[in-house]
Amino acid sequence: MKIKEVSEFTGISAHTIRYYEKQGVLELPKKDSSGHRNYSDTDVELINWVACMKNSGMSLRDIKGYVTASMEGRNEDALVALRIHLEKLKEQKKNIDHYIDVTEAKIKRLSN
Amino acid sequence: MKIKEVSEFTGISAHTIRYYEKQGVLELPKKDSSGHRNYSDTDVELINWVACMKNSGMSLRDIKGYVTASMEGRNEDALVALRIHLEKLKEQKKNIDHYIDVTEAKIKRLSN
DNA sequence: TAGCAACTTAGAGCATACTCTAAGTCAAAG
DNA sequence: CTTTGACTTAGAGTATGCTCTAAGTTGCTA
Numbered sequence: 141m142k143i144k145e146v147s148e149f150t151g152i153s154a155h156t157i158r159y160y161e162k163q164g165v166l167e168l169p170k171k172d173s174s175g176h177r178n179y180s181d182t183d184v185e186l187i188n189w190v191a192c193m194k195n196s197g198m199s200l201r202d203i204k205g206y207v208t209a210s211m212e213g214r215n216e217d218a219l220v221a222l223r224i225h226l227e228k229l230k231e232q233k234k235n236i237d238h239y240i241d242v243t244e245a246k247i248k249r250l251s252n
Numbered sequence: 253m254k255i256k257e258v259s260e261f262t263g264i265s266a267h268t269i270r271y272y273e274k275q276g277v278l279e280l281p282k283k284d285s286s287g288h289r290n291y292s293d294t295d296v297e298l299i300n301w302v303a304c305m306k307n308s309g310m311s312l313r314d315i316k317g318y319v320t321a322s323m324e325g326r327n328e329d330a331l332v333a334l335r336i337h338l339e340k341l342k343e344q345k346k347n348i349d350h351y352i353d354v355t356e357a358k359i360k361r362l363s364n
Numbered sequence: 365t366a367g368c369a370a371c372t373t374a375g376a377g378c379a380t381a382c383t384c385t386a387a388g389t390c391a392a393a394g
Numbered sequence: 395c396t397t398t399g400a401c402t403t404a405g406a407g408t409a410t411g412c413t414c415t416a417a418g419t420t421g422c423t424a
Contacts, residue, residue, distance in 0.1 A: 143371075156413080174420050175419080192351070192354060195347075196347075196354075199410080219359060226356065226359065229351055229352050232348055233349065236308070236344055236345045240345065242308075243308070243334055243338045246301070247331060247338065250334070254400080254401080266400095267382075275381095287390085288390085
């Protein structure tokens with residue numbers, strides 16, 4: 141897959157994919173004979189999961205930690221990163237539930 | 253209340269409160285004889301609610317919209333801002349629930 | 365073979381939201 | 395009186411995460 145196809149498939153812009161590679165969040169894929177990025181199915185799968193983590197609010201620093209552990213076969217470290225993120229998501233959910241309550245209450249108070 | 257007390261009460265730093273005033277998110281409070289900010293109970297109450305909105309992820313632009321409507325007595329506009337924010341919170345909650353599921357599934361898959 | 369789209373790089377610019385610095389004023393405590 | 399600490403301002407700097415630009419190469423299509 142070329143970068144544009146990956147971009148369309150994952151919803152991350154080509155600019156952003158290159159940016160992630162420059163930041164070390166993603167590894168550079170193999171290049172074809174004319175120097176263009178050529179992504180394997182495995183690469184695309186990883187980028188897709190990165191998109192998911194990004195959308196769920198994981199920081200690039202943490203995504204990089206996950207990806208690096210993953211690429212180096214440090215499976216336990218990758219899992220730890222995911223578990224920490226999961227805890228953050230659950231915390232966020234709790235906070236949002238609270239803020240929904242508070243905002244609903246405020247709206248009710250102002251509606252009189 | 254002086255700015256430091258407001259800062260302690262609301263959890264927003266004095267720097268940030270001044271920044272909000274410069275950005276027009278908050279109105280400048282009355283100043284005492286030596287030119288220091290002197291916040292009324294009403295001011296503090298508003299800043300506290302601003303802190304709540306900020307913590308729940310409302311952008312400064314939207315908080316400014318709410319505060320301005322509120323200060324100008326445009327109650328319906330203030331309410332609309334809150335209702336829009338409430339919808340965003342509910343959307344966020346849905347997304348987070350989804351990402352919790354996805355992350356848990358990923359963890360399970362990697363745990364084998 | 366000319367044109368066009370898609371690719372490449374380094375690096376600049378932007379949006380959001382702070383966060384800090386410099387230089388100075390002012391009031392109360394020792 | 396002088397030191398301490400909180401306050402004032404304008405404005406610079408930081409962090410995150412893009413987003414775009416410039417200048418150039420490559421490869422398909424008419």
